[in-house]
Amino acid sequence: SAVVLSCKIPIVEMKTVKDYRDSxxxxxxxxxxxxxxxxxxxxxxxxxxxxxxxxxxxVNPVKAYIMTSTCKERGTVEALESMLME
Incomplete structure (x- = not known):
């Protein structure tokens, strides 16, 4: 089984040293x-x-944070809980 979490956010263009440091x-x-x-x-x-x-x-202007995991059958809830805790 597999678990995939994704969260889309707007892209922040890298224009300053602070933007680079943040990246x-x-x-x-x-x-x-x-x-x-x-x-x-x-x-x-x-x-x-x-x-x-x-x-x-x-795709411009959307960035995604993605977490993926593979787990045993019937282990998706346990895997999801562990992913969210970390």
């Missing part, structure tokens, strides 16, 4: 979150087999 912070956030999700997937009885987070442009 770096966002990239580091996704990197740290993905490392955390990987560790959870390696537990003895994990809520999901794999899980990842990303933010990307869908």
């Amino acid at each position: 770096l912070a966002e990239a580091m956030f996704h990197c740290a979150l993905n490392q955390r999700l990987f560790k959870i997937s390696r537990r003895k009885d994990p809520p999901f087999f794999s899980c990842s987070s990303a933010g990307d442009v869908l």
Whole structure:
């Protein structure tokens, strides 16, 4: 089974140094979150087999934050709860 969460937001154009800094912070956030999700997937009885987070442009001017996971059959609720908790 699979779980997909997505949230659409308007794109913020990168015009200033602060915008660039914010984009770096966002990239580091996704990197740290993905490392955390990987560790959870390696537990003895994990809520999901794999899980990842990303933010990307869908179409101009819309950006999407997306989390996906694969889980055991009938484990979608547990996987979703774990994804939202992290």
